[in-house]
Amino acid sequence: QSALTQPRSVSGSPGQSVTISCTGTSSDVGDYNYVSWYQQHPGKAPKLMIYDVSKRPSGVPDRFSGSKSGNTASLAISGLQAEDEADYYCCSYAGSYTGVFGTGTKVTVL
Amino acid sequence: QLQLQESGPGLVKPSETLSLTCTVSGGSISSSSHYWGWIRQSPGKGLEWIGSIHYSGSTYYNPSLKSRLTISVDTSKNQFSLNLNSMTAADTAVYYCATHRGDIVPMVFANWGQGTLVTVSS
Numbered sequence: 001q002s003a004l005t006q007p008r009s010v011s012g013s014p015g016q017s018v019t020i021s022c023t024g025t026s027s028d029v030g031d032y033n034y035v036s037w038y039q040q041h042p043g044k045a046p047k048l049m050i051y052d053v054s055k056r057p058s059g060v061p062d063r064f065s066g067s068k069s070g071n072t073a074s075l076a077i078s079g080l081q082a083e084d085e086a087d088y089y090c091c092s093y094a095g096s097y098t099g100v101f102g103t104g105t106k107v108t109v110l
Numbered sequence: 111q112l113q114l115q116e117s118g119p120g121l122v123k124p125s126e127t128l129s130l131t132c133t134v135s136g137g138s139i140s141s142s143s144h145y146w147g148w149i150r151q152s153p154g155k156g157l158e159w160i161g162s163i164h165y166s167g168s169t170y171y172n173p174s175l176k177s178r179l180t181i182s183v184d185t186s187k188n189q190f191s192l193n194l195n196s197m198t199a200a201d202t203a204v205y206y207c208a209t210h211r212g213d214i215v216p217m218v219f220a221n222w223g224q225g226t227l228v229t230v231s232s
Contacts, residue, residue, distance in 0.1 A: 003156060036216070045223065091157070098170065
């Protein structure tokens, strides 16, 4: 299992939109609609933002949305706010009751 | 709302075994709907799924750690534990316990502990 590939960083101004990609293989992202996304502020535990590719847990703003095409999943953040500045990680089911995380993306609000 | 709290040594010597415990509050670890997992994060690095367990004792391990790893559950104490042997500097990380959202598949972690830093050094 290799970590899913994410861009090291993305940035945007308040109010703008950013998109984070998460590229895997046909054995993980491409084979299952089981991609989740986590937000992690410095020194804090990760927080679930998206699961099953595009579902939002209760309490997560609808500014956060997820999608998938082929072996690549994406997290979009619209109406960027200062509190969205954090690290974001994707995670995919990889078969045989195993999971694999992405390399992580730092989102900077300019 | 489930709450999870990791506990264990902050410092482990090379070649020794790491033992961590996660105490669950706000709910029963024996709920059939709950699976419990361990995830780690090396300093400045990304997240790595270590393994997961159901209260029945069924375990699911990361293949890269399987030969060194044991995860167990103690329902009487509402706790689950991780043992990782033959520790090296590469195992230095913040270790998190978490609860799955629903079944083991789709491997979604809904609630996380605050994490505990484990350093491997002589």
